[in-house]
Amino acid sequence: AQSVTQLGSHVSVSEGALVLLRCNYSSSVPPYLFWYVQYPNQGLQLLLKYTSAATLVKGINGFEAEFKKSETSFHLTKPSAHMSDAAEYFCAVSDGGFGNEKLTFGTGTRLTIIP
Amino acid sequence: DAMVIQNPRYQVTQFGKPVTLSCSQTLNHNVMYWYQQKSSQAPKLLFHYYDKDFNNEADTPDNFQSRRPNTSFCFLDIRSPGLGDAAMYLCATSRDALWQGDTDTQYFGPGTRLTVL
Numbered sequence: 343a344q345s346v347t348q349l350g351s352h353v354s355v356s357e358g359a360l361v362l363l364r365c366n367y368s369s370s371v372p373p374y375l376f377w378y379v380q381y382p383n384q385g386l387q388l389l390l391k392y393t394s395a396a397t398l399v400k401g402i403n404g405f406e407a408e409f410k411k412s413e414t415s416f417h418l419t420k421p422s423a424h425m426s427d428a429a430e431y432f433c434a435v436s437d438g439g440f441g442n443e444k445l446t447f448g449t450g451t452r453l454t455i456i457p
Numbered sequence: 458d459a460m461v462i463q464n465p466r467y468q469v470t471q472f473g474k475p476v477t478l479s480c481s482q483t484l485n486h487n488v489m490y491w492y493q494q495k496s497s498q499a500p501k502l503l504f505h506y507y508d509k510d511f512n513n514e515a516d517t518p519d520n521f522q523s524r525r526p527n528t529s530f531c532f533l534d535i536r537s538p539g540l541g542d543a544a545m546y547l548c549a550t551s552r553d554a555l556w557q558g559d560t561d562t563q564y565f566g567p568g569t570r571l572t573v574l
Binding site: 376378383384385386387388391432444445447448449450452 | 461463497498499500502505545547549562563564565566567568570
């Protein structure tokens with residue numbers, strides 16, 4: 343069974359500071375990994391995904407994530423936080439098997455940006 | 458723009474009164490999903506359709522049903538809503554692993570927030 347752990351249910355950073363949201367995964371097969379962002383009363387929007395190509399993945403809105411197999415991690419970063427980054431962030435894993443595209447989500451991290 | 462649409466965005470129903478939530482997509486994806494998301498929690502998969510094949514999660518209550526009359530539309534029926542069913546309901550779509558490129562990415566609609574009085 344696959345699982346995702348997001349360390350820190352709430353993270354606060356100052357505007358302009360580095361954003362680091364942590365995600366560790368467990369999977370018995372090479373995983374597909376995703377970061378989604380959710381704004382209040384909205385659906386989930388894909389930020390980026392890892393599908394066994396480059397280990398450093400660049401996404402939208404200046405976010406990127408690095409797949410580290412040795413650490414089973416897929417942490418999300420952004421060099422400089424913007425007020426518009428305030429949202430809930432979910433890490434998710436899929437084993438990508440044919441006919442089995444189910445995602446397993448982490449419990450989410452709420453990012454607050456301090457002016 | 459191709460997208461996933463959910464109607465209505467906000468739905469209020471009474472305890473025990475059946476309610477139907479709607480999802481449509483213009484992405485021509487063959488897989489459609491329904492998730493339940495309660496406040497401050499991760500989305501929880503209720504079921505999904507792989508083409509016309511219905512796949513129910515083991516812990517999804519019988520109170521929740523789904524219909525997919527064609528590729529574009531999928532409905533979530535809650536037969537007798539209880540107070541505990543108040544949540545955001547998210548619809549998502551994806552293409553299966555036979556397609557190259559955008560494999561396994563799920564695209565989400567904006568959600569329907571259900572209130573049960």
